[in-house]
Amino acid sequence: SVPADASNPDSVVVSVLNITATLGSQAVLPCKSYRMVWTQDRLNDRQRVVHWDLYSNYYGDNKMERLCDMYSAGDQRVYSSYNQGRIFMPQNAFTDGNFSLVIKDVAESDEGTYSCNLHHHYCHLYETVKIQLAITKKAEDAKQYWDGEKPVILALEGSTVMLPCVNRNHIWTERHSEEEQQVVHWDRQPPGVPHDRADRLIDLYASGERRSYGPLFIRQKMNITDTAFALGDFSLRISELESADEGTYSCHLHHHYCGLHERRIYQVFVTEPVREKVVNLTTHNIAPAIACFPLSSDPSVVRGHNVINVIIPESRVHFFQQLGYILATLLLFIVLLIIVVLVTRKRRQRGKCDNTIFHCYSFFRKDVNLKEFTVDTTDLTQYKSEDIRLDYKNNILKEKAEQARSFPAKNIDLDK
DSSP states (O other), X not given: OOBOOOSOTTOXXXXXXXXXXXXXSOEEEOOBOGGGOOOOOOSSSTTEEEEEEEEEOTTSSOEEEEEEEEETTSOOEEOOGGGTTTEEOOTTHHHHOBOOEEESSOOXXXXXXXXXEEEETTTTEEXXXXXXXXXXXXXXXXXXXXXXXXXXXXEETTSOEEEOOBOOOHHHHOOOOHHHHEEEEEEEEOTTOOGGGOEEEEEXXXXXXXXXXXXXXXXXXXXXOTTHHHHTBOOEEEOSOOGXXXXXXXXXXXXXXXXXXXXEEEEEEEXXXXXXXXXXXXXXXXXXXXXXXXXXXXXXXXXXXXXXXXXXXXXXXXXXXXXXXXXXXXXXXHHHHHXXXXXXHHHHHHHHHHHHHHHHHHHHOOOOOGGGOOOOOHHXXXXXXXXXXXXXXXXXXXXXXXHHHXXXXXXXXXXX
């Protein structure tokens, strides 16, 4: 086996994880860093840029103005036509590391806070230097000093001023070959083995080169995906775990160009698989239930509460009892339906009789106009004049009859 590389003792440990997996399963040791994502430079090294900004209160509007910028592989650009030829940076800024801004013929309108901003988009690095510029009309007052936060330059009006911004770190001054300076290592320490004697498992370079160490069966069961540098995912996958796979694993991320050196540590433990235990519950009409939970022979292991799922089958007595409830409910519903039908029928018959009497009464009820009838009273006198001889039972009835005949008949004209 190849020993682990100890050439980077300043690697920073960013995480320590404990991972427990069952025997025979697959374990994934997560190791991700998007700063390690490799994107080939197709824009002629436009990933490094410097720009100067001015925060001025001269016109009372407290505005921020972009003065100029320059890419490592391009010409500098001045945004205002007024500043064309007045302000500039050295053409060899990204070679020499001198990004100072030169201002010719300074005026009061140039007063303010200047910021020199260095951006490395690939390495995600951002650095800023601020400088205060003030203008004076007396030559003896021109000076430079530190106000506790930033340098202050008091310049003579009409003179030429240079605002310093120097950074000669190799990351700003060298064109880099990304694929040669990015590498990922995976190491493994068996139990009791120190870190400096760990075994190297895999070396993976951004160029696509891969080196695996150890016996063939270890190479086959421990691997990293081929798209690691494209996704920033360098997780190690271990298939068919065995007890011999226990130990301490380390993921080393090195980006020599960007100055990235990180290490992630994983403690891997392998446990026995889950076993099935049959629990017999003595209960009337209940079938035996099966409870599944992990067993451990170590009495020092603290185990949480075990949950037993018991399935109780339904008996025939319970079935017939439920059926009786359903039939009784159905019978009660039928009786109520019959009562409703009978009551409705009776009320309909009574309503029919009432309607018949009402129609009969309405048929015979009619307004009678007496003027439409002519009554002939000539024959009445004839019968009144005749002597009606009746045999009366007593004198009172006879007297009343005679009185009735004594009054003459009266003609009634119904047309009046």
